[in-house]
Protein backbone atom coordinates (compact mmCIF):
# COMPACT_ATOMS: atom_id res chain seq x y z
CA UNK A 1 0.00 0.00 0.00
CA UNK A 2 1.32 3.46 -0.90
CA UNK A 3 1.03 5.64 2.19
CA UNK A 4 2.92 8.61 0.81
CA UNK A 5 0.85 10.94 -1.38
CA UNK A 6 -2.29 9.95 0.49
CA UNK A 7 -4.57 12.99 0.25
CA UNK A 8 -6.75 12.08 3.21
CA UNK A 9 -3.77 11.64 5.51
CA UNK A 10 -2.13 14.80 4.17
CA UNK A 11 -5.26 16.82 4.97
CA UNK A 12 -5.38 15.40 8.49
CA UNK A 13 -1.77 16.38 9.07
CA UNK A 14 -1.96 19.85 7.58
CA UNK A 15 -5.37 20.97 8.90
CA UNK A 16 -4.94 23.76 11.42
CA UNK A 17 -7.56 25.80 13.22
CA UNK A 18 -7.73 29.46 12.22
CA UNK A 19 -9.18 32.02 14.63
CA UNK A 20 -10.33 34.71 12.16
CA UNK A 21 -11.98 33.67 8.93
CA UNK A 22 -13.26 35.65 5.97
CA UNK A 23 -15.23 35.12 2.79
CA UNK A 24 -15.49 33.07 0.67
CA UNK A 25 -17.51 30.52 2.56
CA UNK A 26 -18.75 27.19 1.19
CA UNK A 27 -21.47 27.23 -1.44
CA UNK A 28 -24.69 25.38 -0.69
CA UNK A 29 -23.52 22.45 -2.80
CA UNK A 30 -20.14 22.28 -1.06
CA UNK A 31 -21.78 22.53 2.34
CA UNK A 32 -24.23 19.75 1.51
CA UNK A 33 -21.31 17.56 0.41
CA UNK A 34 -19.39 18.27 3.62
CA UNK A 35 -22.45 17.63 5.82
CA UNK A 36 -23.21 14.40 3.99
CA UNK A 37 -19.60 13.31 4.57
CA UNK A 38 -19.93 14.31 8.23
CA UNK A 39 -22.87 11.95 8.57
CA UNK A 40 -20.86 8.93 7.44
CA UNK A 41 -19.50 8.93 11.01
CA UNK A 42 -19.67 5.67 12.94
CA UNK A 43 -23.16 5.49 14.43
CA UNK A 44 -24.25 2.61 16.67
CA UNK A 45 -27.72 1.34 15.69
CA UNK A 46 -28.01 4.13 13.14
CA UNK A 47 -29.57 6.51 15.60
CA UNK A 48 -28.27 9.47 13.60
CA UNK A 49 -27.84 11.57 16.72
CA UNK A 50 -26.72 14.61 14.75
CA UNK A 51 -28.23 17.98 14.14
CA UNK A 52 -26.46 20.81 12.37
CA UNK A 53 -27.70 24.38 12.38
CA UNK A 54 -25.96 26.64 9.88
CA UNK A 55 -25.76 30.35 10.75
CA UNK A 56 -24.81 33.09 8.33
CA UNK A 57 -25.61 36.72 7.58
CA UNK A 58 -28.17 38.13 10.05
CA UNK A 59 -28.27 34.88 12.02
CA UNK A 60 -24.67 35.56 13.15
CA UNK A 61 -25.79 38.92 14.54
CA UNK A 62 -28.77 37.27 16.25
CA UNK A 63 -26.49 34.65 17.77
CA UNK A 64 -24.25 37.36 19.24
CA UNK A 65 -27.31 38.80 20.96
CA UNK A 66 -28.17 35.37 22.32
CA UNK A 67 -24.65 35.03 23.74
CA UNK A 68 -24.96 38.45 25.33
CA UNK A 69 -28.31 37.56 26.94
CA UNK A 70 -26.84 34.27 28.19
CA UNK A 71 -23.85 36.02 29.76
CA UNK A 72 -26.07 38.72 31.28
CA UNK A 73 -28.23 36.01 32.86
CA UNK A 74 -25.12 34.26 34.22
CA UNK A 75 -23.65 37.47 35.68
CA UNK A 76 -26.79 39.33 36.83
CA UNK A 77 -26.33 41.81 34.00
CA UNK A 78 -23.18 43.41 35.41
CA UNK A 79 -21.16 43.55 32.18
CA UNK A 80 -18.96 46.36 30.92
CA UNK A 81 -19.62 47.84 27.48
CA UNK A 82 -16.41 46.23 26.24
CA UNK A 83 -17.50 42.83 27.52
CA UNK A 84 -20.91 43.24 25.81
CA UNK A 85 -19.27 44.20 22.52
CA UNK A 86 -16.89 41.26 22.72
CA UNK A 87 -19.81 38.84 23.05
CA UNK A 88 -21.74 40.46 20.19
CA UNK A 89 -18.65 40.19 17.97
CA UNK A 90 -17.86 36.58 18.76
CA UNK A 91 -19.98 35.01 16.00
CA UNK A 92 -18.65 37.55 13.51
CA UNK A 93 -15.22 35.91 13.49
CA UNK A 94 -16.29 33.87 10.43
CA UNK A 95 -18.90 34.22 7.69
CA UNK A 96 -20.49 30.89 8.62
CA UNK A 97 -20.98 28.89 11.80
CA UNK A 98 -22.18 25.30 11.86
CA UNK A 99 -23.68 24.44 15.23
CA UNK A 100 -23.12 20.84 16.30
CA UNK A 101 -25.89 19.31 18.35
CA UNK A 102 -25.82 15.77 19.68
CA UNK A 103 -29.47 14.85 19.64
CA UNK A 104 -29.42 12.19 22.32
CA UNK A 105 -31.96 9.39 21.96
CA UNK A 106 -33.09 6.81 24.48
CA UNK A 107 -31.82 3.38 23.43
CA UNK A 108 -31.24 0.30 25.54
CA UNK A 109 -27.99 -0.57 23.72
CA UNK A 110 -26.62 2.87 22.88
CA UNK A 111 -25.79 5.03 25.87
CA UNK A 112 -25.58 8.77 25.50
CA UNK A 113 -21.76 8.79 25.54
CA UNK A 114 -21.71 6.76 22.31
CA UNK A 115 -24.03 9.23 20.64
CA UNK A 116 -21.84 12.08 21.81
CA UNK A 117 -18.76 10.37 20.36
CA UNK A 118 -20.62 9.86 17.09
CA UNK A 119 -21.24 13.62 16.94
CA UNK A 120 -17.53 14.17 17.62
CA UNK A 121 -16.61 11.85 14.75
CA UNK A 122 -19.08 13.67 12.49
CA UNK A 123 -17.50 16.97 13.51
CA UNK A 124 -14.03 15.81 12.53
CA UNK A 125 -15.37 14.51 9.20
CA UNK A 126 -16.89 17.95 8.68
CA UNK A 127 -13.61 19.77 9.43
CA UNK A 128 -11.64 17.53 7.10
CA UNK A 129 -14.20 17.72 4.29
CA UNK A 130 -14.24 21.51 4.40
CA UNK A 131 -10.45 21.64 4.58
CA UNK A 132 -10.28 19.38 1.50
CA UNK A 133 -12.34 21.99 -0.38
CA UNK A 134 -9.89 24.75 0.55
CA UNK A 135 -11.87 26.24 3.46
CA UNK A 136 -10.50 26.77 6.94
CA UNK A 137 -12.25 26.13 10.22
CA UNK A 138 -12.10 26.25 13.98
CA UNK A 139 -14.23 24.21 16.37
CA UNK A 140 -15.19 26.24 19.41
CA UNK A 141 -17.37 25.74 22.44
CA UNK A 142 -16.96 28.43 25.11
CA UNK A 143 -18.57 28.54 28.54
CA UNK A 144 -21.97 29.60 27.17
CA UNK A 145 -22.19 26.68 24.75
CA UNK A 146 -24.95 24.91 26.69
CA UNK A 147 -26.35 27.91 28.56
CA UNK A 148 -30.17 27.81 28.79
CA UNK A 149 -30.55 30.83 26.47
CA UNK A 150 -28.33 29.17 23.84
CA UNK A 151 -30.17 25.85 24.08
CA UNK A 152 -33.48 27.68 23.75
CA UNK A 153 -32.27 29.57 20.65
CA UNK A 154 -31.34 26.28 18.97
CA UNK A 155 -34.52 24.62 20.26
CA UNK A 156 -32.69 21.67 21.73
CA UNK A 157 -34.28 19.12 24.02
CA UNK A 158 -33.06 18.95 27.63
CA UNK A 159 -30.98 15.82 26.99
CA UNK A 160 -29.36 17.20 23.84
CA UNK A 161 -25.82 18.50 24.04
CA UNK A 162 -24.46 21.36 22.00
CA UNK A 163 -21.01 20.05 21.07
CA UNK A 164 -19.77 23.35 19.74
CA UNK A 165 -19.64 25.63 16.77
CA UNK A 166 -17.57 25.07 13.66
CA UNK A 167 -16.55 28.48 12.38
CA UNK A 168 -15.99 28.26 8.60
CA UNK A 169 -14.46 30.55 6.02
CA UNK A 170 -11.22 31.31 4.26
CA UNK A 171 -7.79 32.54 5.26
CA UNK A 172 -4.35 32.78 3.72
CA UNK A 173 -2.62 32.42 7.07
CA UNK A 174 0.08 29.77 7.00
CA UNK A 175 0.23 27.96 10.31
CA UNK A 176 3.38 26.20 11.50
CA UNK A 177 3.60 22.44 11.06
CA UNK A 178 2.50 20.34 13.98
CA UNK A 179 4.98 19.06 16.52
CA UNK A 180 6.07 15.52 15.82
CA UNK A 181 4.70 13.35 18.58
CA UNK A 182 6.51 10.54 20.27
CA UNK A 183 4.03 7.73 19.64
CA UNK A 184 5.32 5.70 22.56
CA UNK A 185 3.80 8.28 24.93
CA UNK A 186 0.33 7.52 23.62
CA UNK A 187 0.41 4.05 22.08
CA UNK A 188 1.16 0.69 23.59
CA UNK A 189 1.47 -2.58 21.70
CA UNK A 190 0.71 -5.96 23.20
CA UNK A 191 1.36 -9.26 21.48
Ligand SMILES: Cc1cc2nc3c(=O)[nH]c(=O)nc-3n(C[C@H](O)[C@H](O)[C@H](O)COP(=O)(O)O)c2cc1C
Pocket residue numbers: 015016017018138139140141142163164
Ligand atom coordinates in the same frame (compact mmCIF):
# COMPACT_ATOMS: atom_id res chain seq x y z
C1 LIG B 1 -15.02 20.14 21.65
C2 LIG B 1 -13.97 21.17 21.41
C3 LIG B 1 -14.17 22.47 21.85
C4 LIG B 1 -13.22 23.46 21.64
N1 LIG B 1 -13.47 24.73 22.07
C5 LIG B 1 -12.57 25.70 21.83
C6 LIG B 1 -12.84 27.04 22.21
O1 LIG B 1 -13.89 27.36 22.75
N2 LIG B 1 -11.91 27.98 21.94
C7 LIG B 1 -10.72 27.65 21.33
O2 LIG B 1 -9.90 28.54 21.11
N3 LIG B 1 -10.46 26.39 20.95
C8 LIG B 1 -11.34 25.41 21.18
N4 LIG B 1 -11.07 24.13 20.80
C9 LIG B 1 -9.76 23.80 20.20
C10 LIG B 1 -9.65 24.19 18.74
O3 LIG B 1 -10.75 23.70 17.99
C11 LIG B 1 -8.36 23.60 18.12
O4 LIG B 1 -8.45 22.22 18.04
C12 LIG B 1 -7.13 23.96 18.90
O5 LIG B 1 -6.98 25.36 18.92
C13 LIG B 1 -5.87 23.34 18.29
O6 LIG B 1 -5.68 23.79 16.98
P1 LIG B 1 -5.50 22.76 15.78
O7 LIG B 1 -6.88 22.25 15.45
O8 LIG B 1 -4.86 23.57 14.70
O9 LIG B 1 -4.61 21.64 16.27
C14 LIG B 1 -12.01 23.12 20.97
C15 LIG B 1 -11.83 21.82 20.51
C16 LIG B 1 -12.78 20.86 20.73
C17 LIG B 1 -12.55 19.45 20.23
